[in-house]
Each structure stands twice: as C-alpha cells, then as structure tokens.
Amino acid sequence: MEEKFKWTGTLSAPNEYPMQAYYGELIADDYQFPFSDIWGIVGGGWGEPGKHGGGTDTPVKVPHTLEFTWYSLVENKFYAGHWELDTKKITQLFNEGFSQTYFDSVKKGTYETFVIGLGPKGKLVLWLYGDGHQVEVGSFQGKEINITKDEAYDKFKYVFEPQYREDIISDPGIVKPIVTEKIKEDGYPDPQLYEIFREKLNWSPKVILPAGSTLEKRNFYLANGERESTLQDNSAVTLPYKKRAVPYLFYFQWKNKEGKKQSSQVVFTGNPNYIKDASKVYNGTFLPLDFEKTDMYKIFGGLNKDLPTDIIIDISSGTKAEVSMEQNGKKYPIKQMDQYVIQNK
Structure with missing residues (x-):
C-alpha cells in the first residue's frame, strides 16, 4: 500500500x-x-x-x-x-x-x-x-x-x-x-542569481556562547530558499558538515548561566537598518536586496566547495556577534551584517 x-x-x-x-x-x-x-x-x-x-x-x-x-x-x-x-x-x-x-x-x-x-x-x-x-x-x-x-x-x-x-x-x-x-x-537582479544561489559548500555552523550558557535553538535561512531549524540536545553547539547553500540569516536562542533566555539574529547585508526596514518589505526573513554584494556571498563563492568549512558565530560577549568563515586553517572575517541581541527574556 x-x-x-x-x-x-x-x-x-x-x-x-x-x-x-x-x-x-x-x-x-x-x-x-x-x-x-x-x-x-x-x-x-x-x-x-x-x-x-x-x-x-x-x-x-x-x-x-x-x-x-x-x-x-x-x-x-x-x-x-x-x-x-x-x-x-x-x-x-x-x-x-x-x-x-x-x-x-x-x-x-x-x-x-x-x-x-x-x-x-x-x-x-x-x-x-x-x-x-x-x-x-x-x-x-x-x-x-x-x-x-x-x-x-x-x-x-x-x-x-x-x-x-x-x-x-x-x-x-x-x-x-x-x-x-x-x-x-x-537595476533588476541578474536572473542567473537564482541558479547561482543553489551552489553549495560543505559547511557547519559553530556557535560560541557566553560562558556557562546552553544553546537551545538555532535557525538559519539560505539564499537558495532552504531553511534549517534545530533544537539542541546534549548542549552540542555544532552540526555535522553538510553541503549547504550560502546563508543570509542566523537566529540563535540560548540560556545564560542564570537560566534566563537570550536570543541573537544576524543578517548578512550592507544595510545597517535591515532589521528595522524589514517590516517595509516582509517580516524580517526576506533575502536582503543587496545580498550578492556582501562579503559573505563573495567569500562563500570563492572557497573550495568540498573542503570542510566552519561558519563561526561568536556571541561570547552576549551583546554583539563576530562572524567569520574558516577553511583549511585560514580565517575569513565577515564584516557586512546587521544584528540584534535580546537579553533576559
């Protein structure tokens, strides 16, 4: 049947x-x-x-x-x-x-x-x-x-x-x-972009939290239209390497050492008001209009597609994330982004 x-x-x-x-x-x-x-x-x-x-x-x-x-x-x-x-x-x-x-x-x-x-x-x-x-x-x-x-x-x-x-x-x-x-x-985006966005790299997200914190949830949105949403178990902060498209948005939720919930959203864009402006277009999760111009997009496209790559989101300060990509021992800082952190939810 x-x-x-x-x-x-x-x-x-x-x-x-x-x-x-x-x-x-x-x-x-x-x-x-x-x-x-x-x-x-x-x-x-x-x-x-x-x-x-x-x-x-x-x-x-x-x-x-x-x-x-x-x-x-x-x-x-x-x-x-x-x-x-x-x-x-x-x-x-x-x-x-x-x-x-x-x-x-x-x-x-x-x-x-x-x-x-x-x-x-x-x-x-x-x-x-x-x-x-x-x-x-x-x-x-x-x-x-x-x-x-x-x-x-x-x-x-x-x-x-x-x-x-x-x-x-x-x-x-x-x-x-x-x-x-x-x-x-x-001008209008190159129609070929919607095919280029499908190109994948063997990567895994790595989250560095404030001391004593426990990751609870992680969402990421990819330029090819795919999305992943994972819950934490055993307080692990990494996912297996997998062929994934280039990400444009990360969202993380964690509990700090006092047991209070915090969350962070990071969007890769050159628009410092992206999150504030998002409501003018959709609901905060749309692909940034300038995404193909960002360092995330350009660095991602220039890396070896098969080698294991870490996308590191360091929010150990609890207030601001630092993002980088690391492949074959070389680190590539990502500077173009907009972000916010909500504390003590």
Missing part, C-alpha cells in the same frame, strides 16, 4: 520579479492541487512561503508530476513546463520529518506544504516546507511560450488590458518602495 500524507501548496517569487500563475497542478494518483489566476500577484521574496490554498482533510499520495504556466510581469513573458517529480525523495522527507518545539516540549514535526518558486527566465524551484524547515525537492527550467488575449481563458483576459502590467509593477502595495528604489539604483 502506497503511503499517504496531508499536504497543500503555495507560491513564491522574488521581491523584484512579481509573477502571476496562469495554470498549474501538482498531480498525484488520487489528488490534484490546482493553481490559477485566483492566486493573484505572487512576490514576497524568493523561497518565502506565501498564502496556503486549501489542501486535503484526508491523507493522499505524494504528487508525481508538476505542470505550470506563469506570467512574468517584469519580462512581459509567459513560461510553461511539465515535470516528473522525485516521489521517493519526497516520501522519505515526509516520513523523516524533523524535531520541533511545542510549548517547550520536543515533538516530531513533518513537512506539509509544497512551495513553488516562480523565477525570471523560466526558472522554477519546488521546495517542501514545514514549521521553519524548507528543503528543495526539484529545480526545473520552463520554456517561453506565447499566449495572446484571444487565446487566454476568460478570467485571465484582464491581464492584457493596456497599462495593467505597468500599474502592477508601479503599485507600492505590490512592489514595495524600498524594492523599487533599489531597482532604480542598481
């Missing part, structure tokens, strides 16, 4: 490249999850899980096929594709799940949402998301296609009206002013 799970779907797109679903389906033997224009304009940040669209009350099989057609407003182009999915990998991820907190207790959680990332130049990525964890399960290339107003189904014809595209791109409620300003200054 094939295994079944409860799951739903959602959409994602870069802040700078708003997208619109034309037609799509995640197809399982016993269920199809649909996408269409009713999802509206998609943005919010690459890899950011958007609103959920329904789902199943009863478990169903994992999807084996993804079909999708979407409209890239900035490019004024349609892309489409039909792809077979790795059902073995998806099933394994559903079964393995992960540890999660629930009112200070630890329980097993699992993935529940397929996140479809719609990118420029026909880039499409599929992730599985669940409670702070997100892992890539497929990367695909769509083909540019032509759809005219006469050919489009009735509920999509409004997209071809004069000024529709320009009105959407210039709408501050859709493309936030901080994003529009960045585009005016630097």
Whole structure:
C-alpha cells in the first residue's frame, strides 16, 4: 500500500520579479492541487512561503508530476513546463520529518506544504516546507511560450488590458518602495542569481556562547530558499558538515548561566537598518536586496566547495556577534551584517 500524507501548496517569487500563475497542478494518483489566476500577484521574496490554498482533510499520495504556466510581469513573458517529480525523495522527507518545539516540549514535526518558486527566465524551484524547515525537492527550467488575449481563458483576459502590467509593477502595495528604489539604483537582479544561489559548500555552523550558557535553538535561512531549524540536545553547539547553500540569516536562542533566555539574529547585508526596514518589505526573513554584494556571498563563492568549512558565530560577549568563515586553517572575517541581541527574556 502506497503511503499517504496531508499536504497543500503555495507560491513564491522574488521581491523584484512579481509573477502571476496562469495554470498549474501538482498531480498525484488520487489528488490534484490546482493553481490559477485566483492566486493573484505572487512576490514576497524568493523561497518565502506565501498564502496556503486549501489542501486535503484526508491523507493522499505524494504528487508525481508538476505542470505550470506563469506570467512574468517584469519580462512581459509567459513560461510553461511539465515535470516528473522525485516521489521517493519526497516520501522519505515526509516520513523523516524533523524535531520541533511545542510549548517547550520536543515533538516530531513533518513537512506539509509544497512551495513553488516562480523565477525570471523560466526558472522554477519546488521546495517542501514545514514549521521553519524548507528543503528543495526539484529545480526545473520552463520554456517561453506565447499566449495572446484571444487565446487566454476568460478570467485571465484582464491581464492584457493596456497599462495593467505597468500599474502592477508601479503599485507600492505590490512592489514595495524600498524594492523599487533599489531597482532604480542598481537595476533588476541578474536572473542567473537564482541558479547561482543553489551552489553549495560543505559547511557547519559553530556557535560560541557566553560562558556557562546552553544553546537551545538555532535557525538559519539560505539564499537558495532552504531553511534549517534545530533544537539542541546534549548542549552540542555544532552540526555535522553538510553541503549547504550560502546563508543570509542566523537566529540563535540560548540560556545564560542564570537560566534566563537570550536570543541573537544576524543578517548578512550592507544595510545597517535591515532589521528595522524589514517590516517595509516582509517580516524580517526576506533575502536582503543587496545580498550578492556582501562579503559573505563573495567569500562563500570563492572557497573550495568540498573542503570542510566552519561558519563561526561568536556571541561570547552576549551583546554583539563576530562572524567569520574558516577553511583549511585560514580565517575569513565577515564584516557586512546587521544584528540584534535580546537579553533576559
């Protein structure tokens, strides 16, 4: 008997490249999850899980096929594709799940949402998301296609009206002013970035806490849309080396020697007001708009991809983190970041 799970779907797109679903389906033997224009304009940040669209009350099989057609407003182009999915990998991820907190207790959680990332130049990525964890399960290339107003189904014809595209791109409620300003200054991001962000390095995070402290939780967000959230056991402060993409955000929570909780967030950006400005774009976890210009991104890209590498976050002072990368005995300080520490929670 094939295994079944409860799951739903959602959409994602870069802040700078708003997208619109034309037609799509995640197809399982016993269920199809649909996408269409009713999802509206998609943005919010690459890899950011958007609103959920329904789902199943009863478990169903994992999807084996993804079909999708979407409209890239900035490019004024349609892309489409039909792809077979790795059902073995998806099933394994559903079964393995992960540890999660629930009112200070630890329980097993699992993935529940397929996140479809719609990118420029026909880039499409599929992730599985669940409670702070997100892992890539497929990367695909769509083909540019032509759809005219006469050919489009009735509920999509409004997209071809004069000024529709320009009105959407210039709408501050859709493309936030901080994003529009960045585009005016630097232009649109190179579409190839969303593939480059998938490059991985064999690294592990190493946390140095204040004396007598115990690490409780660690989250990190990666530029390829993946996320890891781990709880501590046996007061270990390192994770096994693993091929991971370049990180843009770390969050740590620990108990100090007095037993009080503290937390620290570090974001790799040249914007010293990133955390303060984050609410203007999303909720504080979006990929920094200048990330490809940061020393974290540049140093990461220049290292040997196979050698074990430590990303060291030293918050032993309890007030400010110092970050560096270390590979093959050589240390690389990371200077461009914004951060905060919350004490005595």
